[in-house]
Amino acid sequence: MIQTILNALSLGGTYALASLGLGLVFGVMRLVNFAYSELITIAAYTLVMTNQLPIMVSFLFSVVVTSLAAVLMELLIYRRLRGAAPAIMLVASFGLSKLLQQVYELCFGALPRSASIAPWMSGELKFAGVSITNASLITAILTIVLLLAMRYLLNKTSFGIQLKAASADFRTARLLGVRANHLISLAFVMSGVLAAFVGAILVVGNPQVEPMFGMNMTILALVGIVIGGISSLPGSALGGFIVGVILSLLNTWLGNGRVYSYSWLFAAVFIILLVRPGGLLSKGQEMERV
Amino acid sequence: MQILEIEDLNSGYGKVDVLLDITFSMKAGQCFGIVGPNGVGKSTLLQTIAGAIKPKSGSIKLLGNEISGRNPEDIVRSGLALVPEGRQIFGGLTVMENLQLGLTGRADKKTSHQAIEHVAELFPVITTHSKQQAGLLSGGQQQQLAIARALITDPKVLLLDEPSLGLAPNIINNLFSNLKRILEAGTTLLIVEQRANLVTKFADEILILREGLIQDRLNKIDAQDENKLKKAYFGLGANE
Numbered sequence: 001m002i003q004t005i006l007n008a009l010s011l012g013g014t015y016a017l018a019s020l021g022l023g024l025v026f027g028v029m030r031l032v033n034f035a036y037s038e039l040i041t042i043a044a045y046t047l048v049m050t051n052q053l054p055i056m057v058s059f060l061f062s063v064v065v066t067s068l069a070a071v072l073m074e075l076l077i078y079r080r081l082r083g084a085a086p087a088i089m090l091v092a093s094f095g096l097s098k099l100l101q102q103v104y105e106l107c108f109g110a111l112p113r114s115a116s117i118a119p120w121m122s123g124e125l126k127f128a129g130v131s132i133t134n135a136s137l138i139t140a141i142l143t144i145v146l147l148l149a150m151r152y153l154l155n156k157t158s159f160g161i162q163l164k165a166a167s168a169d170f171r172t173a174r175l176l177g178v179r180a181n182h183l184i185s186l187a188f189v190m191s192g193v194l195a196a197f198v199g200a201i202l203v204v205g206n207p208q209v210e211p212m213f214g215m216n217m218t219i220l221a222l223v224g225i226v227i228g229g230i231s232s233l234p235g236s237a238l239g240g241f242i243v244g245v246i247l248s249l250l251n252t253w254l255g256n257g258r259v260y261s262y263s264w265l266f267a268a269v270f271i272i273l274l275v276r277p278g279g280l281l282s283k284g285q286e287m288e289r290v
Numbered sequence: 291m292q293i294l295e296i297e298d299l300n301s302g303y304g305k306v307d308v309l310l311d312i313t314f315s316m317k318a319g320q321c322f323g324i325v326g327p328n329g330v331g332k333s334t335l336l337q338t339i340a341g342a343i344k345p346k347s348g349s350i351k352l353l354g355n356e357i358s359g360r361n362p363e364d365i366v367r368s369g370l371a372l373v374p375e376g377r378q379i380f381g382g383l384t385v386m387e388n389l390q391l392g393l394t395g396r397a398d399k400k401t402s403h404q405a406i407e408h409v410a411e412l413f414p415v416i417t418t419h420s421k422q423q424a425g426l427l428s429g430g431q432q433q434q435l436a437i438a439r440a441l442i443t444d445p446k447v448l449l450l451d452e453p454s455l456g457l458a459p460n461i462i463n464n465l466f467s468n469l470k471r472i473l474e475a476g477t478t479l480l481i482v483e484q485r486a487n488l489v490t491k492f493a494d495e496i497l498i499l500r501e502g503l504i505q506d507r508l509n510k511i512d513a514q515d516e517n518k519l520k521k522a523y524f525g526l527g528a529n530e
């Protein structure tokens with residue numbers, strides 16, 4: 001039972017991180033970045049390919065590669081589309097996602113690449129009759145630390161205030177001196193760092209990395225954002241968390257019926273959206289963008 | 291010295307020209323009012339000067355430097371701030387956080403602390419409600435915050451877009467006495483007002499905007515003559 005709850009919480013935390021990564025970029029650009037999935041995937045590939053290095057080095061390397069990929073994505077593609085119609089940005093991000101999947105296939109092949117990442121992670125810790133895998137314990141601690149760090153960053157730093165202001169009304173924020181290019185680049189860096197953590201957590205649980213590795217996570221994280229309220233970052237995190245928890249509990253309770261987990265999850269999503277069409281933490285209507 | 295010089299400015303949205311050919315200039319420490327009917331392009335003019343809308347042609351010089359076409363975040367750093375129509379307070383942020391945003395546009399970061407104290411003197415709401423969500427403030431308090439937030443960027447020229455909109459008469463009086471103090475402290479003011487009589491009292495000149503052009507300019511004395519003002523506003527010839 002405790003194992004079940006812990007798993008649910010740690011999967012919830014992972015989804016919360018992914019939703020935050022997506023939400024940060026959505027906030028400043030009103031862009032649903034489908035290619036976030038490919039950021040998670042590149043993080044996972046980097047970990048697998050640098051598996052011979054010490055785990056911390058390999059992980060740091062993956063953080064650098066992933067945030068760099070995120071910045072390049074913004075600089076080369078999304079920056080040119082700034083202010084374009086939402087439909088255009090949506091199609092562009094979807095196209096970029098598919099394109100990168102093809103690139104990964106060319107570079108790494110269509111078959112899964114695997115490696116045993118830090119074998120000690122699958123070891124178990126026994127504590128008061130409960131056994132917990134090292135991996136889920138580390139994941140739980142990591143997500144808690146990261147979520148607290150994000151909360152601090154958003155609420156207590158100038159960057160956080162600028163980010164929230166720009167998410168609400170970019171035009172006015174710029175009139176007060178908020179530098180659009182810097183802020184958006186930084187949002188992408190942070191989104192990349194979060195994707196690196198999510199990729200690492202996923203690859204520890206399932207070290208079979210293929211070109212579409214990050215996709216399920218990304219789609220469900222998007223569902224999380226919608227549930228939580230698409231224009232609120234705490235909402236995004238909460239929504240992601242709820243999706244992760246529901247999914248994890250369904251997977252446990254349904255046993256062999258877990259193929260239906262997604263159906264039940266989406267049923268829950270519809271109910272939430274029927275009750276709160278704007279999402280759980282939504283407020284106010286949309287502002288015009290820059 | 292000319293602090294703001296606008297020449298042959300053309301601006302609008304997409305293919306629509308709203309401002310055809312605007313030319314005027316201001317000396318440091320002056321106050322100009324801009325009046326004109328709804329939809330004539332007063333907000334478009336202020337937004338264009340502040341860089342939120344890119345002009346189609348023409349020149350905007352601040353302290354002799356060309357600023358047209360530059361980003362709003364750069365323009366505010368070179369000393370021109372806008373208090374937008376409808377105040378545009380960040381309702382989800384606290385009063386202090388709204389002010390901190392203004393600090394990002396301040397060129398001299400070392401004196402930020404004094405700057406906050408200075409605007410708090412003018413607008414006490416900043417200290418009394420500093421931790422409150424800005425969205426919960428009254429309209430008058432929000433207007434104070436909007437002006438304080440712009441002042442904290444340390445502007446030499448301050449543009450205000452219909453500051454009296456939606457405020458009660460006694461609050462408006464208070465607002466304009468504050469604006470007067472800002473003007474007396476040496477800040478150049480360009481104020482858009484629907485209610486012309488509010489600005490005629492202390493503006494050096496009133497520009498009347500119609501059909502994309504500055505149709506008329508009234509000096510302080512003429513502007514206080516209600517008949518002259520009405521005629522200019524509605525575009526009636528002097529002999530009608």
Ligand SMILES: Nc1ncnc2c1ncn2[C@@H]1O[C@H](COP(=O)(O)OP(=O)(O)O)[C@@H](O)[C@H]1O
Pocket residue numbers: 303308326327328329330331332333334335
């Ligand atoms: N974002 C916009 N897109 C297209 N047209 C606009 C936009 N904002 C204003 N307009 C049009 O530009 C004209 C001038 O508007 P505005 O500058 O707001 O006038 P004013 O402030 O004098 O009332 C109006 O006809 C208005 O409909």
Ligand SMILES: [Mg+2]
Pocket residue numbers: 332333334375451452
């Ligand atoms: Mg207007």
